[in-house]
Every structure is written in structure tokens, then in C-alpha cells.
Amino acid sequence: MAIITAKPVRKIGLALIVGTLLLASPLAAQKNFNQGERETMEKYKRAKIHFLKGVEYLSKGKLEKVQKEVDASLKIFPGYSDAHMLLAQLQYQQGQYENALQEIENAKSGFSAIKEFYFDSYQNYIDNLRIERDKKDTQIQDLTQALASAQNPTLRQQLQDQINELKTIMATLDNRLREWIPKTIDIPAEYHYIHGNILFKMKRYAEAIGFYEAAVQADPNHANAYNNLISILFSQGDMVNALKYVEQAEANGVTVNEKLKKAVLERK
Numbered sequence: 001m002a003i004i005t006a007k008p009v010r011k012i013g014l015a016l017i018v019g020t021l022l023l024a025s026p027l028a029a030q031k032n033f034n035q036g037e038r039e040t041m042e043k044y045k046r047a048k049i050h051f052l053k054g055v056e057y058l059s060k061g062k063l064e065k066v067q068k069e070v071d072a073s074l075k076i077f078p079g080y081s082d083a084h085m086l087l088a089q090l091q092y093q094q095g096q097y098e099n100a101l102q103e104i105e106n107a108k109s110g111f112s113a114i115k116e117f118y119f120d121s122y123q124n125y126i127d128n129l130r131i132e133r134d135k136k137d138t139q140i141q142d143l144t145q146a147l148a149s150a151q152n153p154t155l156r157q158q159l160q161d162q163i164n165e166l167k168t169i170m171a172t173l174d175n176r177l178r179e180w181i182p183k184t185i186d187i188p189a190e191y192h193y194i195h196g197n198i199l200f201k202m203k204r205y206a207e208a209i210g211f212y213e214a215a216v217q218a219d220p221n222h223a224n225a226y227n228n229l230i231s232i233l234f235s236q237g238d239m240v241n242a243l244k245y246v247e248q249a250e251a252n253g254v255t256v257n258e259k260l261k262k263a264v265l266e267r268k
Contacts, residue, residue, distance in 0.1 A: 047080045048082075050076070051073045051082050053069045054073065070086055070090065079114065081107045081114065085107035085191055085194065088104040091103060092201070100198045108191055111188070129177055133173040133174070146159055187218070188219075189222050193211070193224065208228075209232055216245070223249070230242050230260055233245065239268050246264055
């Protein structure tokens with residue numbers, strides 16, 4: 001039975017997205033946090049720096065450096081869920097499946113404990129986007145007025161170029177503002193996917209199925225989770241559900257392995 005292992009630099013759901021935003025947001029701008037929460041957020045932000053370095057090292061196969069960055073991250077913030085998730089990936093690659101299982105469970109517990117930080121930080125990010133959009137709108141109005149009175153062709157072209165550039169930025173900001181609330185603050189699909197991979201390696205197939213199902217529910221476009229799920233169901237002779245997930249994957253624009261798909265269709 002072929003199984004697709006986790007790709008080290010795959011998007012890690014809301015955790016990674018919002019975590020990156022936290023690095024860019026000034027601590028003083030955080031809302032509704034008491035001093036203790038602010039200190040926790042500051043630790044989170046520092047731990048994130050080491051986590052991102054670890055992700056980069058994992059993509060290059062530098063496992064010793066991954067361990068070093070994970071250790072540094074967890075020393076700063078022991079409950080940091082993404083660092084535990086990265087450690088689970090590292091131990092998975094090293095064949096330490098029992099340890100990896102413990103770490104992915106730690107990751108999920110940690111995420112549940114701090115998910116409110118993600119939500120509040122996302123709202124703060126949106127507030128900053130609105131402020132930035134207002135600034136750009138004011139700049140466009142000022143440049144438009146200057147363009148109306150400008151006579152020099154070169155100056156007019158320069159002003160028009162600046163206006164066009166600002167409008168492009170405005171369009172990007174408007175797109176981001178359309179998603180003014182996070183799509184989810186639930187456990188990211190990648191956590192479930194990695195959990196499923198670990199259990200698969202431990203030959204705990206029934207449990208692995210459950211986590212692959214959780215992964216595609218959290219992210220309907222998670223191709224690796226779909227393919228692994230279909231592969232296990234096929235190997236167990238469950239053609240009804242294997243076909244169900246083939247159809248569901250393709251309905252969501254996900255490509256199913258051609259050989260696997262053909263085998264399922266021939267056995268349905």
C-alpha cells in the first residue's frame with residue numbers, strides 16, 4: 001500500500017498564516033490582552049522565529065538543525081503547537097513513531113489552548129489592513145488632485161504611475177479585507193494529516209482513516225490526505241468509501257493518483 005508522506009514545506013493552515021502575521025504586528029496593538037497574555041504573546045512571537053527556521057531546515061533535510069530550532073522554540077514557549085507539530089514531523093522522518101505520536105498529540109492540545117490568540121491576532125491584522133487601506137486611499141486622492149493641475153508631461157506620467165501602483169495595492173487590500181474573519185480556528189488539516197501518517201506507519205489503519213477524514217474535512221483541497229485515505233480504504237476492500245472519496249476529491253478539484261483511481265473504479 002503506497003502512502004504519501006508529509007511534505008515539509010506545505011502550508012500549515014491558519015496556525016502558520018496567522019503566526020506570520022503576529023511577527024509583523026506590533027505588540028502594543030494587541031487588543032483585549034492583560035499583561036500576562038501580552039507576555040505569552042511575546043514569547044509566542046519569539047518562538048515562531050525558531051519554528052520558521054526549523055521548517056526551512058526540514059525542507060533541506062538538515063535534521064540536526066531542525067532539532068536545534070525546535071528545542072529553542074519550545075524552550076521559549078513550551079506550549080507552542082506548531083513547534084510540537086514540527087517535532088512530530090522530524091521524529092516521523094527518523095522512524096521514531098511512538099515519540100512522533102506523542103508530539104502530534106501535544107501539538108493538538110497546544111493549539112486548542114492558544115487558538116484565541118490566533119483569532120484576536122487575526123482581528124488585529126484586519127484592523128491594520130483597514131488603516132493601511134485608508135492611507136492609500138488618501139494618497140490616491142492627493143495624487144489625483146496634483147495630476148489635475150500638473151502641466152508637465154513627465155510629471156503627469158510620474159503621478160499617474162504612482163496612482164496606478166497605489167490602486168493595485170488597494171485592490172490587494174480589498175481582497176484581503178473580504179475575508180474579515182478567519183475561516184477557522186479549529187485544528188489545522190496538516191495536524192490531522194501528520195497524525196494519520198504516523199498511525200499508518202504504526203499499522204493502526206482504522207485510526208489513520210479517521211485522521212485523514214478529519215484532514216479533508218478541515219481542508220477539502222488536501223490532495224495528499226485524500227490519496228492516502230483512498231489508498232487505505234482500497235487496501236481494506238472498502239470500495240464504497242474509496243469511491244466516495246475519489247468523487248469528493250475530484251469535485252473539489254483535487255487530483256487523485258491515476259493508478260489508484262483506476263484500481264478503485266475497476267473494483268467498485
